[in-house]
Amino acid sequence: MPEGDTLHATALTLRALLAGRRLEAVDCELAAAEDWRLPGRVVERVEARGKNLLIHCAALEGAGVEQPGGLPVAIWTHMGMTGSWHSYRLGEPWQLPRERARIVLHTQRRVLPCFSPEALEFLGPRGLARHRVLATLGPDLLDPDADLDEAVARLRALGEVPLGDAIMRQSAVAGIGNVYKSELLFLAGRDPFAPVGALSPATLRALLERGRELMQANLASGRPRRTRAELGPSRGRYWVYERSGQPCRRCATLIRMRRQGALVRSTYFCPRCQDGGDSSS
Structure with missing residues (x-):
């Protein structure tokens, strides 16, 4: 069952695999994934907030703020009771069925699917600041600066x-x-x-x-x-x-x-x- 320590551990793992790396491809059935033009973006950081995981991606290089891909975007997932992020080498068999993957991130060396999350959204700067869940979270016990x-x-x-x-x-x-x-x-x-x-x-x-x-x-x-x-x-x-x-x-x-x-x-x-x-x- 994912709790705060689970999400912080996942964030540490994904940070080592994604931070500073370019997304070569993204598989996701949500129309918003295409709208945000995720392939080609560089992952800036990965963080956990309570039971929420955020993968922060930079704006597409050379894109203006009025163009598709011109704003940074965060991939927000909430694992609920059974969700999980996995990481596989290219060609490595998956441990869970592919149809359970709501989103799959591809880098040059790794494939990272997220299986059965309770929630998945793409948040720009304004959406991140006003998000119905994130904006109302209390202090995170695993945040060193938690009040x-x-x-x-x-x-x-x-x-x-x-x-x-x-x-x-x-x-x-x-x-x-x-x-x-x-x-x-x-x-x-x-x-x-x-x-x-x-x-x-x-x-x-x-x-x-x-x-x-x-x-x-x-x-x-x-x-x-x-x-x-x-x-x-x-x-x-x-x-x-x-x-x-x-x-x-x-x-x-x-x-x-x-x-x-x-x-x-x-x-x-x-x-x-x-x-x-x-x-x-």
């Missing part, structure tokens, strides 16, 4: 929204998905169903700092995501995620799963360990 105080303020403004729902709202803080939501709240001993506004600013900031530490550790490791790395692979990667009906690794109470929010996302928790503690602490 955690701003994220705390956005979370507290949600008031009675349950904590487990609130920290997954990308407009408050970007990057946390279902896995980190469940694991982070377990490690902090917090009730996912308590109102987020009941927690003090200091408590929420500590929660976000812990989440950032978990994501940074997984991003740096290059291994499959885990929150129990110190206990070794044979003991399981997670504390509660996808462990409904199994004993808590700390107290042996059975882990439970309930769904939350408008998207009815699953939340895994220990009823005994996550009593919430003192919300003013």
Whole structure:
């Protein structure tokens, strides 16, 4: 499941393969791909913003701003639950069916398809600044310059929204998905169903700092995501995620799963360990 660390890892990989290189060809059924005249453009940079990936392409060399290709463009993809970018050498077999690729970028040495993204758009400078998703994102936990105080303020403004729902709202803080939501709240001993506004600013900031530490550790490791790395692979990667009906690794109470929010996302928790503690602490 793509979360913030997944997208930042993908951005690192694509940056090494694309930055400074020319797009020789682009396969995409969207009419906008042809309108933007993507072949011939040079990729300037690749970045992740929360769960969003942006491939920034320069204007076509020699094209005026009033001509097709005369403005820079960003290729925006949101991976949703199952999307992914791949990279292959020329002639190398693909791991997934070609019909699932919404867009394929070709350079002189690599072929880079994006499979089953939830969203794909081409954004010029104005569209990038006004985008319905990007313009409203909260601070990205993996951004070194992320303003955690701003994220705390956005979370507290949600008031009675349950904590487990609130920290997954990308407009408050970007990057946390279902896995980190469940694991982070377990490690902090917090009730996912308590109102987020009941927690003090200091408590929420500590929660976000812990989440950032978990994501940074997984991003740096290059291994499959885990929150129990110190206990070794044979003991399981997670504390509660996808462990409904199994004993808590700390107290042996059975882990439970309930769904939350408008998207009815699953939340895994220990009823005994996550009593919430003192919300003013």
